Amino acid sequence: MTPKSLMGKADTPQEVELKKNFDTVMKRTTQLSLCITTEDAFASPENTLPLPELHDFFGYELNEYWL
Known part of the structure; x- marks a missing residue:
């Protein structure tokens, strides 16, 4: 983050x-190069979608502060 x-x-x-x-x-x-790593719940992929950290970073922080 x-x-x-x-x-x-x-x-x-x-x-x-x-x-x-x-x-x-x-x-x-x-x-500048950016290597993106995300957390995925391989055992239960349906739980991957609601991870708030992914949405906060990719939705706002990445554009606003890094790109």
């Missing part, structure tokens, strides 16, 4: 430092 400090909600000194370092790296990045 995307750390909250990268989404503009840095509260602690560590989170502020992480955001600063991340922004510095992203300014120098010319190419």
